[in-house]
Amino acid sequence: xxxxxxxxxxxxxxxxxxxxxxxxxxxxxxxxxxxxxxxxxxxxxxxxxxxxxxxxxxxxxxxxxxxxxxxxxxxxxxxxxxxxxxxxxxxxxxxxxxxxxxxxxxxxxxxxxxxxxxxxxxxxxxxxxxxxxxxxxxxxxxxxxxxxxxxxxxxxxxxxxxxxxxxxxxxxxxxxxxxxxxxxxxxxxxxxxxxxxxxxxxxxxxxxxxxxxxxxxxxxxxxxxxxxxxxxxxxxxxxxxxxxxxxxxxxxxxxxxxxxxxxxxxxxxxxxxxxxxxxxxxxxxxxxxxxxxxxxxxxxxxxxxxxxxxxxxx
Amino acid sequence: xxxxxxxxxxxxxxxxxxxxxxxxxxxxxxxxxxxxxxxxxxxxxxxxxxxxxxxxxxxxxxxxxxxxxxxxxxxxxxxxxxxxxxxxxxxxxxxxxxxxxxxxxxxxxxxxxxxxxxxxxxxxxxxxxxxxxxxxxxxxxxxxxxxxxxxxxxxxxxxxxxxxxxxxxxxxxxxxxxxxxxxxxxxxxxxxxxxxxxxxxxxxxxxxxxxxxxxxxxxxxxxxxxxxxxxxxxxxxxxxxxxxxxxxxxxxxxxxxxxxxxxxxxxxxxxxxxxxxxxxxxxxxxxxxxxxxxxxxxxxxxxxxxxxxxxxxxxxxxxxxxxxxxxxxxxxxxxxxxxxxxxxxxxxxxxxxxxxxxxxxxxxxxxxxxxxxxxxxxxxxxxxxxxxxxxxxxxxxxxxxxxxxxxxxxxxxxxxxxxxxxxxxxxxxxxxxxxxxxxxxxxxxxxxxxxxxxxxxxxxxxxxxxxxxxxxxxxxxxxxxxxxxxxxxxxxxxxxxxxxxxxxxxxxxxxxxxxxxxxxxxxxxxxxxxxxxxxxxxxxxxxxxxxxxxxxxxxxxxxxxxxxxxxxxxxxxxxxxxxxxxxxxxxxxxxxxxxxxxxxxxxxxxxxxxxxxxxxxxxxxxxxxxxxxxxxxxxxxxxxxxxxxxxxxxxxxxxxxxxxxxxxxxxxxxxxxxxxxxxxxxx
Numbered sequence: 001x002x003x004x005x006x007x008x009x010x011x012x013x014x015x016x017x018x019x020x021x022x023x024x025x026x027x028x029x030x031x032x033x034x035x036x037x038x039x040x041x042x043x044x045x046x047x048x049x050x051x052x053x054x055x056x057x058x059x060x061x062x063x064x065x066x067x068x069x070x071x072x073x074x075x076x077x078x079x080x081x082x083x084x085x086x087x088x089x090x091x092x093x094x095x096x097x098x099x100x101x102x103x104x105x106x107x108x109x110x111x112x113x114x115x116x117x118x119x120x121x122x123x124x125x126x127x128x129x130x131x132x133x134x135x136x137x138x139x140x141x142x143x144x145x146x147x148x149x150x151x152x153x154x155x156x157x158x159x160x161x162x163x164x165x166x167x168x169x170x171x172x173x174x175x176x177x178x179x180x181x182x183x184x185x186x187x188x189x190x191x192x193x194x195x196x197x198x199x200x201x202x203x204x205x206x207x208x209x210x211x212x213x214x215x216x217x218x219x220x221x222x223x224x225x226x227x228x229x230x231x232x233x234x235x236x237x238x239x240x241x242x243x244x245x246x247x248x249x250x251x252x253x254x255x256x257x258x259x260x261x262x263x264x265x266x267x268x269x270x271x272x273x274x275x276x277x278x279x280x281x282x283x284x285x286x287x288x289x290x291x292x293x294x295x296x297x298x299x300x301x302x303x304x305x306x307x308x309x310x311x312x313x314x
Numbered sequence: 315x316x317x318x319x320x321x322x323x324x325x326x327x328x329x330x331x332x333x334x335x336x337x338x339x340x341x342x343x344x345x346x347x348x349x350x351x352x353x354x355x356x357x358x359x360x361x362x363x364x365x366x367x368x369x370x371x372x373x374x375x376x377x378x379x380x381x382x383x384x385x386x387x388x389x390x391x392x393x394x395x396x397x398x399x400x401x402x403x404x405x406x407x408x409x410x411x412x413x414x415x416x417x418x419x420x421x422x423x424x425x426x427x428x429x430x431x432x433x434x435x436x437x438x439x440x441x442x443x444x445x446x447x448x449x450x451x452x453x454x455x456x457x458x459x460x461x462x463x464x465x466x467x468x469x470x471x472x473x474x475x476x477x478x479x480x481x482x483x484x485x486x487x488x489x490x491x492x493x494x495x496x497x498x499x500x501x502x503x504x505x506x507x508x509x510x511x512x513x514x515x516x517x518x519x520x521x522x523x524x525x526x527x528x529x530x531x532x533x534x535x536x537x538x539x540x541x542x543x544x545x546x547x548x549x550x551x552x553x554x555x556x557x558x559x560x561x562x563x564x565x566x567x568x569x570x571x572x573x574x575x576x577x578x579x580x581x582x583x584x585x586x587x588x589x590x591x592x593x594x595x596x597x598x599x600x601x602x603x604x605x606x607x608x609x610x611x612x613x614x615x616x617x618x619x620x621x622x623x624x625x626x627x628x629x630x631x632x633x634x635x636x637x638x639x640x641x642x643x644x645x646x647x648x649x650x651x652x653x654x655x656x657x658x659x660x661x662x663x664x665x666x667x668x669x670x671x672x673x674x675x676x677x678x679x680x681x682x683x684x685x686x687x688x689x690x691x692x693x694x695x696x697x698x699x700x701x702x703x704x705x706x707x708x709x710x711x712x713x714x715x716x717x718x719x720x721x722x723x724x725x726x727x728x729x730x731x732x733x734x735x736x737x738x739x740x741x742x743x744x745x746x747x748x749x750x751x752x753x754x755x756x757x758x759x760x761x762x763x764x765x766x767x768x769x770x771x772x773x774x775x776x777x778x779x780x781x782x783x784x785x786x787x788x789x790x791x792x793x794x795x796x797x798x799x800x801x802x803x804x805x806x807x808x809x810x811x812x813x814x815x816x817x818x819x820x821x822x823x824x825x826x827x828x829x830x831x832x833x834x835x836x837x838x839x840x841x842x843x844x845x846x847x848x849x850x851x852x853x854x855x856x857x858x859x860x861x862x863x864x865x866x867x868x869x870x871x872x873x874x875x876x877x878x879x880x881x882x883x884x885x886x887x888x889x890x891x892x893x894x895x896x897x898x899x900x901x902x903x904x905x906x907x908x909x910x911x912x913x914x915x916x917x918x919x920x921x922x923x924x925x926x927x928x929x930x931x932x933x934x935x936x937x938x939x940x941x942x943x944x945x946x947x948x949x950x951x952x953x954x955x956x957x958x959x960x961x962x963x964x965x966x967x968x969x970x971x972x973x974x975x976x977x978x979x980x981x982x983x984x985x986x987x988x989x990x991x992x993x994x995x996x997x
Contacts, residue, residue, distance in 0.1 A: 057889040073866035093858035119778030124902025131766035138762030
């Protein structure tokens with residue numbers, strides 16, 4: 001039974017993540033009075049890219065070739081290392097919050113190196129901006145997870161998901177603050193508004209798209225699939241939402257093994273993800289992209305919100 | 315068997331190996347090749363012996379304290395005390411010196427016919443010998459002799475490449491700062507002597523209750539400044555980014571990996587062992603210094619485009635991280651929470667070991683690159699991964715380790731440091747709690763910025779197209795250099811995977827401190843699976859992480875490359891160039907890469923920008939002929955810290971000068987006054 005659940009856990013992330021992007025695009029299109037593409041369009045795009053030939057720059061080294069595989073595998077690994085729809089599983093080996101933060105950093109590291117490797121001006125600047133933002137987002141990221149960790153007295157994410165912290169009135173306010181702080185980090189790390197515009201190819205606004213400009217075919221499919229990408233931030237977005245929704249509202253996780261509870265868990269999980277996606281789509285439709293040098297202020301706000309949240313826990 | 319290896323005789327064999335290496339290479343100075351091989355052979359043999367000695371000492375927990383007779387002065391005694399802490403640091407120096415010496419066999423060749431190889435071998439061996447004395451001396455004066463051997467030998471190696479005036483300048487800055495540090499250390503030792511009446515560390519430790527609290531605090535400050543100069547804490551760090559680039563690269567690796575750690579070693583020894591119990595503000599000061607050094611160190615590293623200066627600033631950052639661990643250990647021990655102090659100390663010790671490994675790896679990698687490129691300016695590199703593939707691979711591993719990416723060793727020690735700081739937040743009250751929150755924030759930002767910095771470093775050295783013609787002539791380094799780097803890269807991988815086993819050995823060292831002996835048996839449960847902290851349910855496993863990552867990679871690669879579409883073709887083309895031919899000037903530079911971060915932190919870094927335009931017609935000023943932009947970073951320490959001190963000393967000296975009028979009668983009067991004063995004071 002546990003093995004089946006584990007396998008569902010591993011497969012669920014790459015399977016559902018394109019749907020998230022499809023739903024976001026659909027909601028955005030509707031809000032703009034367009035009909036929009038089907039919510040399954042991202043799957044078709046991936047399928048198409050996977051069957052295309054590739055062109056690789058002659059300046060590229062093995063770093064460029066290996067980066068998509070590493071970036072994608074990391075998102076798979078993280079997707080499997082965080083609680084998605086069950087809470088009775090335990091993972092004392094890779095379920096630590098710091099491990100997840102720094103494993104995500106491996107993805108960023110290779111993504112940025114891949115952007116630098118081909119020697120185009122776009123790739124270099126994309127990498128520079130990406131590293132700037134991710135360096136500044138790190139403080140808020142660790143702090144928002146730390147708030148929850150301190151309330152629960154453990155940094156293991158599975159153990160955190162087991163406790164129903166939200167129900168304790170005393171921790172309500174710090175949790176809400178950390179929740180807000182995490183939302184800011186989520187938008188930064190998944191390259192959504194107001195950090196990056198997932199619908200433009202203009203070099204002045206590009207961050208993620210600039211880095212993967214030289215990728216094509218399967219590698220592009222992997223890169224796109226593995227998120228870190230402005231248009232279809234699939235896995236990472238999914239992971240962030242999962243982290244966010246499950247960590248902060250661990251209601252509806254399957255507490256005991258069993259077919260019914262597990263399927264209930266998955267359904268509730270999907271509903272939670274849908275709510276998160278809805279929020280992102282609404283945010284994107286209602287605000288403009290910020291100027292690059294105003295973004296640090298936003299990330300600093302996230303950091304401070306979380307620091308206050310930690311200060312309030314007693 | 316262990317008895318024999320850990321005996322004093324064995325330790326003297328260790329010392330004499332380096333001594334013979336030093337003297338022999340001086341005698342062989344006429345022949346470059348034999349001097350090189352002789353000095354490095356004995357350094358390698360000595361390092362191997364040191365590894366054996368230290369590992370045997372740690373495993374058998376056989377500490378040794380012994381005295382060599384024949385001291386000409388009553389206060390100086392050649393007494394050694396090799397406890398587990400010394401053994402651990404001997405292990406680090408031996409480990410790093412071993413691979414640096416292997417590397418040096420090939421690296422030193424490019425100095426043949428240019429400088430005296432024998433002298434380099436002489437100073438190199440004496441440098442290691444000096445560090446060994448520092449780590450084992452148990453008498454204040456004897457310690458200072460070792461300290462001076464270490465400092466002077468490293469000074470001569472900093473100015474070894476003496477044709478470059480910059481290096482000589484850097485060497486003198488280093489010498490001056492070192493002596494300022496030594497002066498403070500002497501003050502600390504003299505104060506201890508005044509109140510306790512001995513230079514012997516063991517006697518001092520047993521008589522520490524005699525110290526009045528005021529004197530104890532002054533000793534703390536003097537020792538903090540004295541050893542802080544060597545460790546490179548901000549703002550006493552200014553010698554470090556100047557001296558490390560000047561020295562030959564294997565020396566930089568040793569200086570950065572090991573020598574600056576002697577400062578940390580003495581802080582641990584004094585604050586956590588000899589001077590216990592200590593007031594809580596000592597720990598707070600150390601923690602604050604850790605916060606400042608780690609954050610500012612990495613920010614300055616980002617502004618650098620000189621590869622070795624960049625690495626030197628990262629040493630400051632990592633010393634800061636070690637001090638975060640040490641500072642919290644001091645705070646916890648003052649609050650009598652030995653279990654948490656123990657956890658923090660183990661984190662600090664582990665990071666000391668890890669930093670030694672990956673930083674020397676990076677310095678050796680930088681040395682290989684500089685050897686081929688003949689410049690330290692990263693803007694002139696680019697695309698070296700195609701010409702030096704193995705060096706690039708090792709440098710990549712070093713970069714990942716220093717950026718704390720799992721499963722390499724840097725991650726696990728930072729994880730432990732994080733966990734110990736989390737404990738502080740969870741347990742302590744109000745203001746102390748905020749201090750720990752600040753420390754966690756500093757560590758988090760440091761991690762992110764270090765990652766950005768090493769993307770910049772690796773990207774601008776090894777990736778993209780060559781930015782100078784020199785790159786296309788670059789060749790892979792000789793085998794001995796590759797072995798040195800490869801072994802260190804392997805170690806930084808192994809210490810990550812086997813972090814739990816390493817930590818269980820480090821726990822032994824932590825337990826050897828008197829203040830930490832009364833703790834429950836297991837705080838860190840380090841079993842075969844991974845690191846785990848008992849009371850907070852935190853755990854992490856490098857091996858599982860590695861296996862699952864490799865497994866995921868293989869599965870993805872098989873699915874993508876073999877199953878989905880096998881008929882797919884890969885064409886090699888040009889990078890998208892928007893219609894104009896790409897040239898290296900269109901690539902991002904390392905300065906450009908870090909510019910946005912520099913602008914964001916402009917309040918701290920004080921970046922400067924200067925435009926110089928040369929007009930074709932100075933009258934009309936419409937047609938510029940050349941345009942130069944120079945970017946820089948303001949030297950805050952010089953203008954706000956060192957310059958005021960200098961001005962003060964100068965003006966004080968001018969005042970003092972007034973008493974020297976040149977008139978003999980006045981001098982006679984001075985003598986009379988001095989005589990009267992001394993007479994009265996005696997009576």
